[in-house]
Amino acid sequence: MNVCLAPCPVIFDLDGTLIDSAPDIHACVNAALRSQGYGTLSLQQVRSFIGGGVDILWNRIIAATGIPQTARRDLMAAFMARYQAATALTRLFPGVEDALGVLADRAHPLGICTNKPLAPTRHILQHFGIEQLFGDVIGGDSLPQKKPDPAPLLASLANLGGDPRQRHAIYVGDSEYDAECAAAAGVPFLLFTRGYRNTPIRDLPHQASFDDFAALPALIEAHIPA
Ligand SMILES: O=C(O)COP(=O)(O)O
Numbered sequence: 001m002n003v004c005l006a007p008c009p010v011i012f013d014l015d016g017t018l019i020d021s022a023p024d025i026h027a028c029v030n031a032a033l034r035s036q037g038y039g040t041l042s043l044q045q046v047r048s049f050i051g052g053g054v055d056i057l058w059n060r061i062i063a064a065t066g067i068p069q070t071a072r073r074d075l076m077a078a079f080m081a082r083y084q085a086a087t088a089l090t091r092l093f094p095g096v097e098d099a100l101g102v103l104a105d106r107a108h109p110l111g112i113c114t115n116k117p118l119a120p121t122r123h124i125l126q127h128f129g130i131e132q133l134f135g136d137v138i139g140g141d142s143l144p145q146k147k148p149d150p151a152p153l154l155a156s157l158a159n160l161g162g163d164p165r166q167r168h169a170i171y172v173g174d175s176e177y178d179a180e181c182a183a184a185a186g187v188p189f190l191l192f193t194r195g196y197r198n199t200p201i202r203d204l205p206h207q208a209s210f211d212d213f214a215a216l217p218a219l220i221e222a223h224i225p226a
């Protein structure tokens with residue numbers, strides 16, 4: 001185990017990592033589709049479209065359904081009106097609260113770096129009563145760049161008091177976007193395997209993977225960069 005004098009920042013992805021939000025995103029997508037007279041999609045389909053933020057979500061829906069591009073603006077407006085405060089079907093993954101508590105007790109600065117827009121991100125963190133644990137929250141519309149661009153993760157690191165040139169942090173996420181972002185940023189990446197990944201684990205760059213948040217605090221201590 002590496003010894004780390006100042007506990008290093010630990011930055012988390014949100015959808016598919018801390019929260020199982022696909023059921024709410026699916027419900028918002030289908031409500032928007034219905035409101036404009038279109039057929040609905042399965043949970044599995046919508047889950048496979050999550051990770052790149054709302055623009056990519058709707059690119060994928062439009063590509064899969066053949067809905068005309070001209071319908072996009074009204075569909076996205078109908079979706080966003082519901083998405084801002086959609087929490088009814090969302091759950092924290094088991095063990096998340098305890099793991100965050102352990103890391104906070106160990107004085108790791110904690111951050112969120114998500115492609116979900118900032119307003120629904122803040123809303124859901126408040127809903128679960130965990131917002132105060134995070135010293136920095138970056139959403140998909142916080143910067144011009146989104147993951148897999150490394151800029152949001154490096155901004156998060158800097159906002160948490162780290163030196164972005166030293167890459168002294170750990171990123172925890174579930175998807176291709178997260179793995180690629182962390183690799184581009186040069187930050188160690190821990191992959192949660194119960195999220196919304198579409199790629200086999202072995203094909204994603206990562207330092208370690210886990211399927212149970214009870215294992216995360218020890219995994220973090222073992223992967224703190226020297
Ligand atoms: O909302 C999305 O598409 C992705 O969100 P995430 O970056 O928290 O996984």
Ligand SMILES: [Mg+2]
Nearest residue numbers: 013015016174
């Ligand atoms: Mg995710």
